[in-house]
Structure formats: C-alpha cells, structure tokens
Amino acid sequence: MTSVIPDSPKHHKSKALKPSSRRPAKELCSECGLCDTYYIHYVKEACAFLTQHIAELETQIHDRSRNLENEDEWYFGVYQDMMAARKHDPIPGAQWTGIVSSIAIEMLNRGWVEGVVCVQNTESDRFQPQPVIATTPAEILAARVNKPTLSPNLSVLEQVAASGMKRLLVIGVGCQIQALRTVEKELGLEKLYVLGTPCVDNVTRAGLQKFLDTTSRSPSTVVYYEFMQDFRVHFKHEDGSTETVPFFGLKTNQLKDVFAPSCMTCFDYVNSLADLVVGYMGAPYGWQWIVVRNDRGQEMLDLVQDQIETQPVMSQGDRKNAVQQSIPAYDKGVTLPMWAAKLMGLAIERIGPKGLEYARFSIDSHFTRNYLYVKRHYPDKLEAHVPDYAKRIVSQYKLPDA
Numbered sequence: 001m002t003s004v005i006p007d008s009p010k011h012h013k014s015k016a017l018k019p020s021s022r023r024p025a026k027e028l029c030s031e032c033g034l035c036d037t038y039y040i041h042y043v044k045e046a047c048a049f050l051t052q053h054i055a056e057l058e059t060q061i062h063d064r065s066r067n068l069e070n071e072d073e074w075y076f077g078v079y080q081d082m083m084a085a086r087k088h089d090p091i092p093g094a095q096w097t098g099i100v101s102s103i104a105i106e107m108l109n110r111g112w113v114e115g116v117v118c119v120q121n122t123e124s125d126r127f128q129p130q131p132v133i134a135t136t137p138a139e140i141l142a143a144r145v146n147k148p149t150l151s152p153n154l155s156v157l158e159q160v161a162a163s164g165m166k167r168l169l170v171i172g173v174g175c176q177i178q179a180l181r182t183v184e185k186e187l188g189l190e191k192l193y194v195l196g197t198p199c200v201d202n203v204t205r206a207g208l209q210k211f212l213d214t215t216s217r218s219p220s221t222v223v224y225y226e227f228m229q230d231f232r233v234h235f236k237h238e239d240g241s242t243e244t245v246p247f248f249g250l251k252t253n254q255l256k257d258v259f260a261p262s263c264m265t266c267f268d269y270v271n272s273l274a275d276l277v278v279g280y281m282g283a284p285y286g287w288q289w290i291v292v293r294n295d296r297g298q299e300m301l302d303l304v305q306d307q308i309e310t311q312p313v314m315s316q317g318d319r320k321n322a323v324q325q326s327i328p329a330y331d332k333g334v335t336l337p338m339w340a341a342k343l344m345g346l347a348i349e350r351i352g353p354k355g356l357e358y359a360r361f362s363i364d365s366h367f368t369r370n371y372l373y374v375k376r377h378y379p380d381k382l383e384a385h386v387p388d389y390a391k392r393i394v395s396q397y398k399l400p401d402a
C-alpha cells in the first residue's frame, strides 16, 4: 500500500490520465497538458472549456477585471502599456524577432527564475511539440519558433514540483494559461511569471498536415508560417524562399473542419491572464506587438530594453465593413478564385485596417465565427462560456441565423 504524507496536498492522490484516455472536456479538449498530471484534481475549475472565469482570474492576477467602458480593454484585456517593438539583432530562426526567447534567457541568466516552461519539437518532426522545463539559455533557444499545433505545455507541472523549483517562468497560449492560473496557488512556488503569446486557429498535428497540403505549394519543406497583417499567409521553406497565399484564396471549403474544436470555441485570443503578451497583430509589419498587463510584466520587459527599439502603437482604417462581409464567407466556407482573392487582398491591404485596427479586425472575425460555432454546436454552453467582452464584440455585427 502506498503511504500518503499526512499534510500532502489533496491533488497528490489524483492520477494523471493516460495519453489515450478521453479528457474531461471531451472533443473540446485543447490538450493543454493539465490532465497529464495530478493537477487534474482541479480540472473542473481549471479547464478553459469546462469553466469560463476569465474576469475572476483577471482580478486575482491583475487586481482588476477589464474595464468594459474602454474599447481597447474589451478587445485587448487589462493593460498598463502597449507598444510595437523589435530586436536590434533578431534571433535567427525565431518566429518574429525573438523577444519571447530573449526575455526568458535574461530571466534565467539573472537568476530571477530557476526554470522556464517552453516547447521544443521532437527530433523526428519539427512541428510535433515537446514541452520542457528549460534550465539553460540553449534549451530556451531550442524552443524558439511556433509549433503551430496544440501543445501539452502543462504536462511538465509535476516535474516542476518534483524538482523543488520555487521561481518559474511559463511561456504559453491562452487556454494553457487559464488552467495554470487556476492551479497557481497549488504549485508551491514563491514566484511565477507568465509570458504569453496571442493564439488563434490552432490545429492537431493531423490538422496541420491537411492545412499545409491544401495551402502550400511544397508542404514538406515548410519550416514556418504566419497569418500576416498584409492579409496573406506567409510560408518560409527550407531553402529560405517565401511563399504567400492570400487569406481570401484559402480553400475554406476544405479547411472548414481543420481547426480544433477547442479553438473554434476559444475567446481568449489575446491571452488575458499573462503578465506580458508578445504577438504581432497590433503592430506594423515586421514589428512585434507588446501588451504589458501588470507590474511583473513591466519588470520582465525592462530586462530587454537595451536589446529592442520601440514605437507607439497606431490604428488606421475601419474594419467593420470587411468583418461584416467576411462573416458569410467564413460561415459557408466559400473560396474565391485565386485571381479574385489576390485582387481583394491587394485592395484591402491598401485601404484596409492597420495596427490596432487590424488586431480588432482579426478578433472580430474570429469571435463572430466562434460565437456562431458555439451557438450551433453547444447552444447550452453559449451563455456561460462566452465572456461578456466577447458578447459585446460580437453584438456589433449582424449574424446569420444559427
């Protein structure tokens, strides 16, 4: 019989699920990794797909929930500063200029943290995620660049407890961070820092293959891709060449079911519960978009001030017509012929939304699509699952009947 230490936390008695077992969130599971650990004990409250409690967690983490009277806050979450930034010397092979990896390396080098939860790839597959607790700059660098697939980052949380680490940095996307924040007090840490990225339209490894096969001219040589502010998907290939495909030419009829159901019901695009968020969508092309949510986030950003140049965020154009017109296309899975897609892409790029207005365009397009998806597939969940800020965003548009 195994003995239980008298004052050991309740979760120590819980058992992680085997990889093949069905998760409590069923088909909505985003494979965040929590259920691969004994912290599954808290899954009912922690899982982003079982309990939506972003406003409550915002108050716990940032001392207040987002101010719904301030349009920038309903879109981008609680923040104290926002800017565009890029590294003077970009890290080769990073997703953008490598601000995320650089902050993590500084935090480790200066002894602020003992380990960094991040995600490398497996030896055999550059897109298959392999979460790790990095304890050297080389291990952090090995995790640079997006693994554009669902990744069980929290699966290493039991190893964190076993290692005795007390100061930790976690890098992750919204659904991972919501679960992490819910169990934060149970982790036995003295200090937790959270560096988030925005995230949308994620896929399983099989879904990624389908996306590459239907969209790229050479799926097997793609090393990186991003949905860019110029309304095109940019693929980078092994030989260094770049391929661009206009959003409006994507084979949406074939790609309709490619995104994971979790991501079709996700409303935390901007990673509301991280201390600091580093993305690209609110910044000019080539720059990264930084959202400082609280004092911890500011301290983290200060560590790399001498490595980056910054400029204020800007906003230009009006997204509303473009969003309204794209709703039926998203909904019905319409594909434009490539010549028309290129023409439309060019027109929108010239006169279309830029900077924060582009970020709002992307949020509006995804939230209206996801709202319709939840309404159709999970009508009983709609009221509790969709946060108030997302309802407000969606209410600006006329949606087709469910």
Ligand code: FAD
Binding pocket: 091, 093, 094, 095, 096, 097, 098, 099, 100, 101, 102, 117, 118, 119, 120, 129, 143, 144, 145, 146, 147, 148, 149, 150, 151, 153, 171, 172, 173, 197, 198, 199, 200, 202, 226, 278, 279, 280, 281, 282, 288, 289
């Ligand atoms: P790097 O220095 O290259 O570091 C990347 C970090 O991301 C690494 O530390 C790694 O651990 C982590 N990471 C990689 N893959 C995953 C994963 N699957 N889950 C969790 N963590 C991961 N930004 C936007 O503005 N708009 C978007 O629509 C958007 N979509 C994204 C979708 C996904 C799936 C991901 C992972 C990120 C997305 N981002 C988006 C963020 C953006 O693409 C960059 O990751 C971010 O700007 C950081 O760039 P960097 O060069 O500083 O990162």
Ligand code: SF4
Binding pocket: 023, 024, 025, 026, 028, 029, 030, 031, 032, 033, 034, 035, 036, 043, 046, 047, 048, 049, 179
């Ligand atoms: Fe568990 Fe995470 Fe899946 Fe929810 S999303 S069921 S917490 S592994």
Ligand code: SF4
Binding pocket: 030, 150, 173, 174, 175, 176, 199, 200, 201, 202, 262, 263, 266, 267, 268, 269
């Ligand atoms: Fe998680 Fe949302 Fe990203 Fe999907 S889109 S991986 S649910 S944060």
